[in-house]
Amino acid sequence: MLALTCVRVALAEPVPDTCRIHYPSDAGVAWTCHRIGRRDTLTGLFGPHWPDVLRFNRIDRRHIYPGVRIKIPRDLRQVENFSPMPKRFTPALDDPKFILVNLAEQFLGAYAHGRLVMSFPITSGNDTIAKRRTPDGLFRVTAYDRLHSSSLYDLPRGGTPYPMHYALRFLITRQWVAVWIHGRDVPGYAASHGCIGLYDEQMQKEYYGYPRKPLLEDARTLFEWAISPHANQEGFHELADGPPVLIVGRAPAFPAR
Numbered sequence: 001m002l003a004l005t006c007v008r009v010a011l012a013e014p015v016p017d018t019c020r021i022h023y024p025s026d027a028g029v030a031w032t033c034h035r036i037g038r039r040d041t042l043t044g045l046f047g048p049h050w051p052d053v054l055r056f057n058r059i060d061r062r063h064i065y066p067g068v069r070i071k072i073p074r075d076l077r078q079v080e081n082f083s084p085m086p087k088r089f090t091p092a093l094d095d096p097k098f099i100l101v102n103l104a105e106q107f108l109g110a111y112a113h114g115r116l117v118m119s120f121p122i123t124s125g126n127d128t129i130a131k132r133r134t135p136d137g138l139f140r141v142t143a144y145d146r147l148h149s150s151s152l153y154d155l156p157r158g159g160t161p162y163p164m165h166y167a168l169r170f171l172i173t174r175q176w177v178a179v180w181i182h183g184r185d186v187p188g189y190a191a192s193h194g195c196i197g198l199y200d201e202q203m204q205k206e207y208y209g210y211p212r213k214p215l216l217e218d219a220r221t222l223f224e225w226a227i228s229p230h231a232n233q234e235g236f237h238e239l240a241d242g243p244p245v246l247i248v249g250r251a252p253a254f255p256a257r
Contacts, residue, residue, distance in 0.1 A: 013156075013187065013191075014189075014254070015067055015068060016059060016063050016064075016068045016069070016070070016187055016188035016189065017068070017069040017188075018057040018058065018059060018069065018070050018071055018188045018189070019033035019069045019070070019071055020069075020254070021058075021188070021189055021252050021253075021254060022252055023058075023084065023104065023105050023106065023252060024084070024104055024105060025084035025105060026071075029056070029073050029078055029079060030073065030074040030075070030078075031056075031071040031072055031073045031074060032071075032072050032074065033069055033070070033071060033072070034069065034070055034071075034072045035067065035068070035069045036064060036065065036066055036067065036069070036070065037066060038066045040066075042054075042061070042064065045072070046072075046076060047076075049076040049077075049079070049080065051215075051216065052076065052079045052080050052081065052082050053070070053071075053072065053073070053076070053079060054121075054216075055079070055082045055083075055120075055121050056073060056079045056082045057070045057071055057188055058106045058107075058121040058122070058123065058186060058188055058189075059121075059186060059187060059188035060185060060186040060187070060199055060201070060204070060216065061201070061210075061211050061216070062185065062204050062208060062210050062211065063185065063186070063187045063188055068188075070188070083107065083109070083116070083119040084102070084105045084107050085100065085102065085105070085107055085108075085109030085116055085119040086109070086116065087115070087116045088114055088115060088116070089109070089111050089114050089116070090114055091114075091246070092111045092113070092114045092244075093113055093114040094113070095111070095113065095114075095243065095244060096112060096113060096243075097110070097111070097112060097225070097226065097243035098110075098111040098112075098114075098243055098244050098246070099111075099141070099181070099222075099226070099243050099244065099245045099246070100246050100248070101122065101124075101134075101196060101245065101246065101247040101248070102248055102249050103124050103127075103190075103247065103248065103249040103250055103251045104248075104249035104250060104251070104252060105249070106121060106122050106123065106124060106190065106251065106252070107119060107120065107121055107122060108120050108121075108122050108181070108196065108198070108222070110222060110225060110226075110243075117225075118221065118222070118225070120198050120199065120218040120221075120222065121186060121198075121199070121218075122186070122196050122197060122198060123184070123185070123186045123187060123188075123189070123190055123191045123192055123196075123197040124190050124192055124194075124195075124196055124197075124251050125190060125192050125193060125194040125195070125251065126190045126191065126192075126251065126254075127190065127250050127251045127253070132192070132193045132194055133194060133251075134179075134192070134194050134195070134196060134247065134251065135171060135173075135179065135194070135247065136247045136248055136249070136250075137246075137247060138244060138245070138246050138247075139170040139171050139244070139245045139246075139247070140170060140242055140243070140244050140245060141168045141169065141170050141181075141226055141239055141242030141243055141245060142169055142170065142238065142239055142240075142242055143169040143236060143237060143239055143242075144167065144168050144169070144223065144226070144227050144230075144236075144237055144239055144242075145164075145167045145169075145235065145236045145237070146165065146166060146167075146223065146232060146233070146234055146235075147163075147165055147234055148163075148164040148165065148167035148180065148182060148236070149161040149162065149163050149164055150162040150163075150164055152177070152193070155207060160207070162184070163183070163184075163203050163206075163207060164180060164182040164183070164184065164195070165182065165183045165200055165202075165203050165219060165220075166182060166183045166198075166200065166219040166220050166222070166223035167180045167181070167182035167183075167223075168180060168181040168182070168222070168223060168226055168227075168242070170242075170245045177194075179194055179195055180195045180196070181195065181196045181197075181198065181219075181222065181245070182195060182196075182197060182198070182200075182219060183197070183198055183199070183200025183202075183203050183218075183219030183220070184197035184198070184200060184203070184219075185197065185204065186198070186199055189254040190251040190252070190254065196247075197219075198218040198219040198222060199216035199217065199218040199219060200216075200217065200218070200219040200220070201214035201215060201216045201217065202214040202217060202220075203219075226242065226243055227239065227242075
């Protein structure tokens with residue numbers, strides 16, 4: 001069974017409560033709110049649909065622990081392979097690869113000539129803090145780095161630069177700060193400093209020791225698709241023909257208790 005981690009992830013982080021965060025697509029799914037108990041397991045609650053429920057809540061396994069509240073669809077079949085992204089995106093018809101990020105939905109879609117080929121939950125910047133806002137607009141992936149790490153932020157315990165594996169750079173700000181799509185924690189709310197984060201359980205196992213058997217590897221999947229046919233090698237590499245990245249909407253608020 002997939003057990004739940006039973007300790008707080010970091011004392012400075014809020015306890016996830018996805019029931020209080022509202023996405024436009026919520027209206028299409030009937031759900032109730034459930035507080036995770038000490039005896040709960042993901043497979044016990046959701047069986048084989050546990051990855052679908054995590055996607056619906058935009059949360060990863062490491063942030064599921066006793067006291068966390070999540071949305072539970074009344075019909076789990078309704079969120080099978082859950083994605084609020086459009087299956088066709090006509091502005092991308094001429095592009096062999098195109099990345100669409102919907103901040104309001106906290107979801108990313110990858111398109112091939114306008115057809116959705118994969119989609120992933122994300123965590124973006126927090127719109128309530130100007131310096132942590134994810135910029136909207138049309139950009140392009142201009143560089144990649146499989147084992148990138150932050151030069152500005154450390155892991156919560158300090159001393160270790162925050163790992164940003166499978167990183168795709170799409171913007172350099174006027175302050176010369178690079179903004180990336182990369183693997184990280186996905187805690188169920190907008191939590192980044194402006195980058196766009198995807199599931200990376202291999203990184204979480206390496207740095208946090210959990211989950212013991214990594215399964216969710218969205219960051220790697222998108223990275224390999226975006227840079228192909230270029231070699232997936234270590235180090236920083238410029239990318240002249242990277243896919244466009246269109247970012248729309250505003251991240252939903254995480255209301256204070």
